[in-house]
Amino acid sequence: MIVLHGRKVVGGAVQGEALVTTQTISGWGGIDPQTGTIIEMRHELRGQSFKGKILVFPGAKGSSGWSSFFHRARLAGAAPSGMIFKKMTTKVALGAVVTHAPAITDLDQDPLKVIETGDWIEMDADQGIVKVMKRQERSRG
Amino acid sequence: MANMKLTDSEKAMLDGGEGPAVQKAMDLLVRYGEALGAERLVDTNNVCGAATAPSPWKLEIAKKRGVEQGLHAGFSEMNLDSDEVIEMPRVKVYTCQLIQQFGPDTASLHEGSREMLELQKQADSFFGARGMHIMATCTPYQVGNVPVKGEHCAWMESSAVIYCNSVLGARTNAEGTESTGAASLTGKIPYWGYHLPENRFGTHLVDVDVPVDDMMDWGLLGYYVGEIVQDEIPVLRGQMSQPELIKLKHFGAAASSSGGVEMYHIPGVTPEAPTVEVALGPRRGVQTLTYGKRERRIAYENLNSTAKDRKVDFIMLGCPHDTIEQIWQAARLLEGKRLHAGTELWIHTPRALRELADRCGYTKIVEEAGGHIVSDSCPAISRMMPRGTRVVATDSAKQAHYLPAITGVQAWFGSLQNCIDAALTGTWSGGLD
Incomplete structure (x- = not known):
């Protein structure tokens, strides 16, 4: 198991499966808030949903509708269950706040290098701790 | 425990001294400021946000409990992040509504629900009565909101934010619906990012x-x-x-x-x-x-990666909303001509400039050619296009970027001349020299 330490963005604890992208995400025009699916045309996660997953991503880009689209995803029950990201911006901060899911940034290792899609994550945002159980360990376990 | 330093008046707002809506607003600003790692808030007297647009969710509440309650509920949830419904008071500082949804005047142009168009009109009155100026455009700097260099603003709309910071030298981050809602009731926004000179x-x-x-x-x-x-x-x-x-x-x-x-x-x-x-x-x-x-x-x-079919149904101009000069440029190219059968043309501009276009006769030129000048919204924001649109042509890189993802259409990007040619012939003939 790998343990990362970072800073709380939104408090709370959660565990779940990671969905990782090395590409920044657009809210408005980039996701379908009803299903949590990435819809941006040339995005590597196009067609995949973050609903109930721990979304691991570099940060936000695009329209300032970012927060309202993640907000709507929460109201539709399609939001991520947690967020781990690298680059702080107003879009991602406000988006995380209104998603009401635990969120962490400023980690001591690059989460995009350490965490892969399918890894199991336990995060405690109040303590700033992310525990990563690799997919291979899980399948062996 | 709060890490941000709050002034006494900010603490009073957080404690409910200015009523429940201001309290919710300050609570959100504190959660948001702490998420950012901001040390404090800064005063602002220039907010551009988005509160009026109807949604199926607001409409449902409006039908059950009346329009006013639907809009109070909508503002509480989407502009203050409060699931408790709080009555929205008058805004405290200069606040403008950005681009929103189309109103009833566009009903004949698209398949938008009549109820939603009406709810937009009712929302204009509701928020107008609370001191929110319904500019209804992505370009507030075209219709009188031109902040001064150094002024602290709380704007959303990415194309307006970049204009505000870069061209005007005023200071704003890319805010969202919730933070601008909270700023409108408090006159505060986190002092972070582009508000600090060293980050510019x-x-x-x-x-x-x-x-x-x-x-x-x-x-x-x-x-x-x-x-x-x-x-x-x-x-x-x-x-x-x-x-x-x-x-x-x-x-x-x-x-x-x-x-x-x-x-x-x-x-x-x-x-x-x-x-x-x-x-x-x-x-x-x-x-x-x-x-x-x-x-x-x-x-x-x-920009042209989604386009395959050269047969074009819809030409979209005015993203961000056209200036009067751009409308005149389009009108000159259309004068005395007719759009190709089966091709639609919409030119998007703030309502205040539409008035000017009417006055100058440009609207008449565009309409005689078969096109329309529309206000308040755009296809990407409203998801409204002429019935059956499959292939769009636009002179806007932003619209060509977003429209295919949002609505599933193909989009051609080119010059105004390319777009007008497509409108008149029904065929895309643009390209790069």
Whole structure:
């Protein structure tokens, strides 16, 4: 198991499966808030949903509708269950706040290098701790 | 426990001294400021947000409990992040509504629900009565909201934010519906990011090695640079001719769509960059990138990557909303001609400029050719297009970027002339020289 330490963005604890992208995400025009699916045309996660997953991503880009689209995803029950990201911006901060899911940034290792899609994550945002159980360990376990 | 330092008056708001809506607003600003790692809030008397647009969810509450309750509930949830319904009071500071949904005047043009169009009209009155100025445009700087250099603002709308920071030298982050709602009731916003002078220096140098003069080339330059620098601050130098408002409006909208650029400098043009050195401030050895023929082609091909069919149904002009000059340019190209059968043309502009276009006779020219001048919204925001639209042509890099993802249409991007040609012939014949 790998343990990362970072800073709380939104408090709370959660565990779940990671969905990782090395590409920044657009809210408005980039996701379908009803299903949590990435819809941006040339995005590597196009067609995949973050609903109930721990979304691991570099940060936000695009329209300032970012927060309202993640907000709507929460109201539709399609939001991520947690967020781990690298680059702080107003879009991602406000988006995380209104998603009401635990969120962490400023980690001591690059989460995009350490965490892969399918890894199991336990995060405690109040303590700033992310525990990563690799997919291979899980399948062996 | 709060890490942000609050003044006594801010603490009083948080404790409910100015009523429950202001309390919810301050609670959100504190949660948001702490998420950012901000040390304090800053006063603002210039908020541009988004509160009026109807949604199926607001409509449902409006049907059950009346329009007023639906709009109070909508504001509480989407503008204050409060699931408890709080009555929205009058705004405390200068607050403008940005682009919203279409109103009932466009009912004959698309398949939008009559109930939603009516709810938009009712929302105009509801929020207007509470002191929110219904500018209903993505370009508030076209209709009187022109902040002064150094002024702290709380704006959303990425194309307006980049214009506010870069062209006007005022200070705003890209805010959202919730933070602008909270700012409108408190006159506060986190002092973070672009509010701090040290965060406004350039991070990348862009050497522009091909001539950039017309609208299309400013859009291509913005689209390329945004994708490379993402949300950093490019400083552009090289072969650009002196831009006007419409070119920087297009450049900024493109750069904030492909990446998340919120600020740029053009030494000699933008107010915080008398020289390259001043634009970069204390930063040394910043990354340099080149924009040449190859990069221009990449941007063009990326923007046209969804387009296959040359038969075009719908021409979309005015993203960000057209200036009166742009409407006049389009009107001159359309004068005395007729759109191809089965082709629709909408030109989007703020309602205040529509009034001007009517007065000058430009609306009549466009309508006699078979086109329409529309206000308040756009296809990407409203998801409203002429019935059966499959292939769109636009002179906007931003609209070409977003529309295929949002609505599933194909989009061609080109010059105004390319778009008008497509409107008159029904066929796309644009391309890059």
